[in-house]
Amino acid sequence: MSCEYYSDDQFKQKFDSEKGLSIIHFNCRSLYANFSSLETYLNELNLKFDIIAISETWLNLDSNTALYELDGYDMFHVDRSNRRGGGVAVYVKNSLAYKVIDKMCTEINDVLEFVSIEICVKNKKNVIVSCLYRQPGSSTETLTDHIEKMYRNKKSDIYLCGDLMLISLIMAVKLVLEIL
DSSP: OOOOOOOHHHHHHHOOTTSSOOEEEEEOSOHHHHHHHHHHHHHHHTOOOSEEEEEOOOOOTTOOGGGGOOTTEEEEEEOOOSSSSOOEEEEEETTSOEEEOGGGOEEETTTEEEEEEEEOOTTSOOEEEEEEEEOTTOOHHHHHHHHHHHHTTOOSEEEEEEEOSOHHHHHHHHHHHHHO
């Protein structure tokens, strides 16, 4: 597992969305408030990602998702039902052969929301891409149990993205190890 940070220029130089499967994730903190900024940023990057994953969509059953369409992409989302915030979405380039994995698109109250798609790749293993959002304060153990159950016995390559609230924990462990 790796987590790297890049400036926009470094990112553009390092990555080519035409080579292999390209996935990018954003924590949006409300599509309603930030969709135009997201669209502008994607246009400025000038890279056509295969998958655009979004956490903290803040969508609900009353949201007009037509307002959040991206040209050339199909959108799938899972919303938090019991209170404001949360939610996840995946935009899939509509030229890809894919299917939504219904059993892996759900909300687990007070723990996480997740949405998953399987990309069909000719002459290779299929690829599962999931976007997860772990609610603040929820149990890390519960999260890992759900992830283990979801992906057990899957024959596909698996890519997880989202806001799992784990980076600060990983960074803290690295810092402690450096100190020791």
